[in-house]
Amino acid sequence: MNNKRHFTSKFFRAIALFTLFFILALNNAKAIDTLKDAKTTVSDTAKAGIKAEKEEDISATILHHIGDSHEWHFWGEGENKVAIPLPVILYTKNGFVTFLSNKHDADQHGDSIFTVKGQSMVNFEGKYYYPSATKYADGSYVKVDENNIPINDKPLDVSITKNVLALFISVALLLIIFLNIAATYKKRTGKAPKGMQSALEPFILFVRDDIAIPQLGHKYAKYMPYLLTVFFFVWINNLLGLIPIFPGGTNLTGNIAITCMLALCTFFITTFSGNKSYWKHIFNTPGVPWWLKFPVPLMPLVEFIGIFTKPIALMIRLFANITAGHILILSLISLIIILKSVYVSAFAIPFVLFISLIELLVGFLQAFIFTILSALFIGMAIEEHHAEEHH
Amino acid sequence: MTGSIAGIGAGLAAIGAGIGIGQIGGKAMEGMARQPEAANKIQTAMLIAAAFVEAVALFAVVVAFLTK
Numbered sequence: 001m002n003n004k005r006h007f008t009s010k011f012f013r014a015i016a017l018f019t020l021f022f023i024l025a026l027n028n029a030k031a032i033d034t035l036k037d038a039k040t041t042v043s044d045t046a047k048a049g050i051k052a053e054k055e056e057d058i059s060a061t062i063l064h065h066i067g068d069s070h071e072w073h074f075w076g077e078g079e080n081k082v083a084i085p086l087p088v089i090l091y092t093k094n095g096f097v098t099f100l101s102n103k104h105d106a107d108q109h110g111d112s113i114f115t116v117k118g119q120s121m122v123n124f125e126g127k128y129y130y131p132s133a134t135k136y137a138d139g140s141y142v143k144v145d146e147n148n149i150p151i152n153d154k155p156l157d158v159s160i161t162k163n164v165l166a167l168f169i170s171v172a173l174l175l176i177i178f179l180n181i182a183a184t185y186k187k188r189t190g191k192a193p194k195g196m197q198s199a200l201e202p203f204i205l206f207v208r209d210d211i212a213i214p215q216l217g218h219k220y221a222k223y224m225p226y227l228l229t230v231f232f233f234v235w236i237n238n239l240l241g242l243i244p245i246f247p248g249g250t251n252l253t254g255n256i257a258i259t260c261m262l263a264l265c266t267f268f269i270t271t272f273s274g275n276k277s278y279w280k281h282i283f284n285t286p287g288v289p290w291w292l293k294f295p296v297p298l299m300p301l302v303e304f305i306g307i308f309t310k311p312i313a314l315m316i317r318l319f320a321n322i323t324a325g326h327i328l329i330l331s332l333i334s335l336i337i338i339l340k341s342v343y344v345s346a347f348a349i350p351f352v353l354f355i356s357l358i359e360l361l362v363g364f365l366q367a368f369i370f371t372i373l374s375a376l377f378i379g380m381a382i383e384e385h386h387a388e389e390h391h
Numbered sequence: 392m393t394g395s396i397a398g399i400g401a402g403l404a405a406i407g408a409g410i411g412i413g414q415i416g417g418k419a420m421e422g423m424a425r426q427p428e429a430a431n432k433i434q435t436a437m438l439i440a441a442a443f444v445e446a447v448a449l450f451a452v453v454v455a456f457l458t459k
Contacts, residue, residue, distance in 0.1 A: 137404075141428065183406045200399065210431075210435065214435070313443075313446050316449060316450060316451060316453060317445070318444045319453075320449035320452055320453050321445075321449060324449070325454060365438070368438070369438065369439070372435070372438075372439060373439065373442065376439070
């Protein structure tokens with residue numbers, strides 16, 4: 001019996017390992033595929049004798065990969081492009097208009113005007129603008145400033161973009177998993193965990209015992225729903241970002257808007273659950289010499305700014321970590337293209353594999369850090385100061 | 392040109408963060424070796440401190456991106 005169990009656990013471990021390597025191999029295959037496309041454009045520009053544009057092209061490809069878009073791109077460029085078109089929802093001067101992104105998407109250079117609901121628009125580098133009256137020297141109807149940033153007016157864009165769809169998918173996934181687990185917990189109170197519940201109970205207990213209780217003390221139960229949500233949301237999206245095929249491959253937690261919303265949640269919970277002593281420590285810090293508070297309120301000012309810098313740091317940390325990871329993987333593969341030698345892949349591909357494994361760790365670590373810092377900030381806000389001696 | 396200067400700045404910040412995280416990791420190791428029973432607590436505290444230090448380097452990276 002014991003022997004059999006040992007065998008199955010080994011078997012599953014082997015399967016898990018193989019799946020992991022399969023996913024990572026796919027990841028590399030896809031990235032190479034897209035970089036091949038970059039290569040064709042690179043050789044075109046090389047023919048034209050423009051060397052600087054090559055590096056521009058590769059960094060543009062990388063930035064395109066980590067950015068948001070109106071379509072879910074798989075592979076190929078131009079005619080051979082395989083992508084899921086996503087609905088575009090714009091609030092124009094004539095009200096809301098909706099269309100699929102491939103309907104008016106012949107090119108993205110801003111040189112073909114289309115009309116929807118009596119409102120003419122152009123698509124310039126994946127974004128929709130109102131066209132200027134005249135055509136500019138580069139053939140587009142969009143005026144750009146010296147940094148190549150368009151200055152035309154644009155409609156309010158509330159489209160279901162790639163990131164929004166990825167958000168829907170991950171939220172659906174979270175709801176399926178955790179509604180299932182919640183139902184099992186209700187049904188099996190006091191019994192041993194079963195199925196999906198036993199797979200994720202260690203993580204739920206980890207959040208409770210290693211994050212919530214040490215930081216929040218006996219009042220932890222009130223904040224557990226938020227901490228669990230934030231932990232699993234960040235973690236699942238970090239992991240989905242590492243999967244190259246359809247439901248994954250987006251850079252959702254590397255999107256500043258998403259991390260901004262998460263940080264805002266922490267900010268509001270911290271601010272609204274702050275007790276009297278928390279605010280006293282901010283505006284009238286005990287144990288600080290009086291000349292730091294009066295005539296110039298230096299200390300209160302610093303403490304007040306600290307309320308905002310903490311969530312901002314939270315936001316930038318997650319954003320920069322995940323974005324840097326994605327850029328790192330893509331840049332290492334780009335080395336093959338930049339150095340124009342297939343032998344570089346002997347170094348680049350194992351290194352990408354290694355970095356991908358590190359990214360698995362970073363994905364978990366960042367979810368942990370985001371959650372523990374949220375708990376820490378909330379803990380600072382609800383802490384009771386019984387005695388004054390520890391100042 | 393501004394891009395490469397921003398890159399140098401990000402590199403300098405990475406040196407600072409590297410020293411910082413090295414110190415944190417080294418001291419945490421020392422602490423754990425002295426008191427193995429407190430290893431869990433030390434590890435958590437180490438990760439939090441490392442996150443704060445690392446954030447500085449990441450700020451530099453973001454600034455480097457913005458100025459590019």
